[in-house]
Amino acid sequence: MHFQTNGTKESITKLVSDLNDAKLEADVDVVVAPPFVYIDQVKNSLTDRIEIAAQNSWVGKGGAFTGEISVEQLKDIGCKWVVLGHSERRHVIGEDDQFIGKKAAYALSEGLGVIACIGEQLQEREAGKTFDVCFQQLKAYADAIPSWDNVVIAYEPVWAIGTGKVATPEQAQEVHAALRDWLKNNVSADVATKTRIIYGGSVNGSNCAELAKQEDIDGFLVGGASLKGPEFATIVNSVTSKKVAA
Numbered sequence: 001m002h003f004q005t006n007g008t009k010e011s012i013t014k015l016v017s018d019l020n021d022a023k024l025e026a027d028v029d030v031v032v033a034p035p036f037v038y039i040d041q042v043k044n045s046l047t048d049r050i051e052i053a054a055q056n057s058w059v060g061k062g063g064a065f066t067g068e069i070s071v072e073q074l075k076d077i078g079c080k081w082v083v084l085g086h087s088e089r090r091h092v093i094g095e096d097d098q099f100i101g102k103k104a105a106y107a108l109s110e111g112l113g114v115i116a117c118i119g120e121q122l123q124e125r126e127a128g129k130t131f132d133v134c135f136q137q138l139k140a141y142a143d144a145i146p147s148w149d150n151v152v153i154a155y156e157p158v159w160a161i162g163t164g165k166v167a168t169p170e171q172a173q174e175v176h177a178a179l180r181d182w183l184k185n186n187v188s189a190d191v192a193t194k195t196r197i198i199y200g201g202s203v204n205g206s207n208c209a210e211l212a213k214q215e216d217i218d219g220f221l222v223g224g225a226s227l228k229g230p231e232f233a234t235i236v237n238s239v240t241s242k243k244v245a246a
């Protein structure tokens, strides 16, 4: 669950309480990504059943980088994961593929898990460039990281993020299968089989079950719907038996 830049101390207290009370299937990995300023609050009040992710991290060791948050600091406050390459980092902040790849490599080298986001914009899909864009973004991670052991790929078509316009199960499955095939051909068959590929973009309690049935969809990265604890629990439980990060 990914709060993006949402929440207050009060709303997050309520959300944590809902999550602590939720019945979450045991075989689903659940990760929550609060804004930096609330990570400590969440870490200190949320059940250990759910791990904590940051929404970004600095590209190297901490130091004189005003406004940035280092991987070392994230580890210090109990983060196990970091979300990198989110479309808002790419298209609003301007991070490029290589910079994101370097961030992933540094976070992994320090022992954080990486939720590595990729995805095409609407005009790219309409121009028939979905696979080209996704493969290029995936290659930048592959070129930078030494191992995929601690990486979850998040496919998030930009046109589906926060728009209410979810990819159809067939659209999402088509890209997930292509990504797995790319890993098989360019990394290894083993990595292609073992790497979890999760979908993000307007996932909610009503559409998650059909998406979760798709062979290559291993879980979800949930934004808006994660701000409602009971609905998020429904989404988590829709991917049971797939051992998925959600």
Ligand SMILES: O=C[C@H](O)COP(=O)(O)O
Pocket (backbone or CB within 6 Å): 002, 156, 160, 161, 162, 163, 164, 200, 201, 202, 203, 221, 222, 223, 224, 225
């Ligand atoms: O990380 C979350 C994604 O950006 C998806 O957000 P959304 O579920 O609100 O579309």
